[in-house]
Amino acid sequence: MTDVAHEAPHPTRRTALAGLVAGAGGVLSAGCTALDTPTAQGRAPLPSGSATGSTGDATPGAMTLFKDPSYNFSALWALGGAGFSGSEVGEVLTAVNSINKAGLSAQTYVDTFKHLGDQLLEAPEGSKPDGQTRRLRALRAAQYYAQALFFVLGSDDPGSEERLYRAGRGAWDTFCRLCDPAPVTTNVPYGKTPLPVWFFRPDDSGERRPTVILTNGSDGQNVDMWAYGVSAALERGWNALVYDGPGQGQLLFVNRVVFTPRWETVVTPLVDWLAARPDVDADRIALTGLSMAGDLAPRAAAFETRLAALVAMPGCLEPWLGFPPEIRKVLTPDKAETNTIWNKEVVPELPPAAAATMKKRFEPFSVPAMLAARQGKVFTDFYTPATRIEALTITDIVDRITTPTLVLDYEDEQFYPGQPRQLFDKLASPKDYVKLTAATGAQLHCSPMAPQQHCDIVFDWLQETLPGR
Structure with a gap:
């Protein structure tokens, strides 16, 4: 990797990085052409829509709110929340x-x-x-x-x-x-900084119910979990737990705690807390992971064996591959060399919009990067957050998962194209795979315009996998 970086002429790298605004910038801010639903182990395949090829425009017609793909994706996300x-x-x-x-x-x-x-x-x-x-x-x-x-x-x-x-x-x-009832709010012990949690229940009867732990991605907020699980869970008689983990919400912006690759250390205390509650059926606790948490949740499930079901939305093996290759090439095995390339060759040529994108994408992995960004500066240590993102790779531990797993994929997936199917193929547990498509407006990363469809698929599968007793 070091040799490649030195062999490439500087203008080539700079030109490619400048292209982040128009091209890869859309990828940083947030699949395939044919439908293929593989048969699950011991179960019939779930429906995933009609087979439609990509038209070359992931957001046609009224779905194009802004010409810039990053702003457009974000606005579609806001618009999709109207259903909940x-x-x-x-x-x-x-x-x-x-x-x-x-x-x-x-x-x-x-x-x-x-x-x-x-x-x-x-x-x-x-x-x-x-x-x-x-x-x-x-x-x-x-x-x-x-x-x-x-x-x-x-x-x-x-x-x-x-x-x-x-x-x-x-x-x-x-x-x-x-809310009625209001969610139970508390702090669950985690290292030196406890995890804030919001425990939603359909009512305050104390009835033992199945419970879903909803895991956010690298830049989502609590409100996203309402549309991507809480409301749907309550409507179906489930409890739902929302939480901020390291690198998310309060822990990032206030407590300044960045992401950890050992997400089982985050989920295990949550399971402990839930299992001790009389209104939770400890044998029916499910875990979902939205966006980059499609990597975090499987990681947790590989070690936390009390989970009864897992949903990756979408499946993700290597979050680092969600960054453009021009960015990944900056990272070399040597910290000093990496940071020299970053500070002398890359940062001076970053257009403002691309610089803002990099600040946003790296802040959950580096407190110095976040603090520099708040001062209007680009971080100088690229190596540390980049290696933290690399460490999220779960390729070698997926086969440890024994929990029944649903892997979602999306037509025109921007961040992790191909990775949901790769994760599915590596699983040795009972498994299902569903691709949401443009045929019903459910394309793009996490189906921003179709959270209702998204939740229908997830909770139908959860209730089939964890039937009532």
Whole structure:
């Protein structure tokens, strides 16, 4: 790798990296052409839609809200949350129109969605809002603050990142407090920094129920878990646990704890806490992983044997491969050499948008990178966070998983193309594979426009795998 880096002429590397804005930048900010649903071990294959080839445009027609793929994907995510009251179609599309009219930029995107969140936390016009109105307005506010948070490092005020996170967290906590019943909130021991958890129940009867642990990805917020599991679980009589792990939410933005490759050390205390509760059926605890957690959750399941079911959404073996090859080539076995290449050859040539993308993608793996980004600077130590991302590779431990597993894949998957099927093929446990497709608007990483379809597939499989007794 070192030799390759030196053999390539500097303009080649710089030109390729500059292309992150138009090409690979879309990949950093967030499949195949034919449907293939392999037969599960001992079970019939699950349906996964009609076989449709890619048209070459992953977001045709009305699904193209912004020309820039990273902003478009994020806005589609916000729009898709409407099915679970996590956004309002009119609010999102009005925001999109305002941003396009003003000129798309990190600044206009952040300002517009933050303002929308602020408005929703104020009293609406007309009569005094009741608890349900305030609850749902807070949920939507949490979504819009999350939208602003995602791009704030590229704005004129990157130092507002923690304040913006706290605004979104405050909206989420308001929503939770107004739920009936309100989720149980506590801190579960984990190293020196406990894990904040939100334990949702369909009611407060104390009935023993199956429970799903919902694991977020590398840059998701709690509100995402409402659309990708909590609401669907409650509707089906399940409990649902939402938590911030290292590199996520409170642990990242406030406590400054970055991702760990040993995710079993995160999940095991959660299982301990759940198993001790009388309203949890300890024999029916499932674990899901959304986005990069499609790597984290399988890692945990390879060591935490009390899990009764696992869902990877999508399956992921090597998160490092989600970065463009031009970025991966910067990493060499030598720290000093790597950082010299980064600081002397790459950083000086990064356009502002690409620099903001790199800041965002590396901050969950490096506190110095996060703090530099908040000062409007690009981090200088590339080697440390890059090796941490590399360490998330689970290729050699997948065969340890004995838990029944569902692997999801997506047509036009941007981040981890091919990896869901590779993970599925390596599994030795009972397994199923489903690809969500453009035929029903469920394409792209995590089906941003189709979380309802997504949850239908996941919970139908979970209830079949863990039937009631």
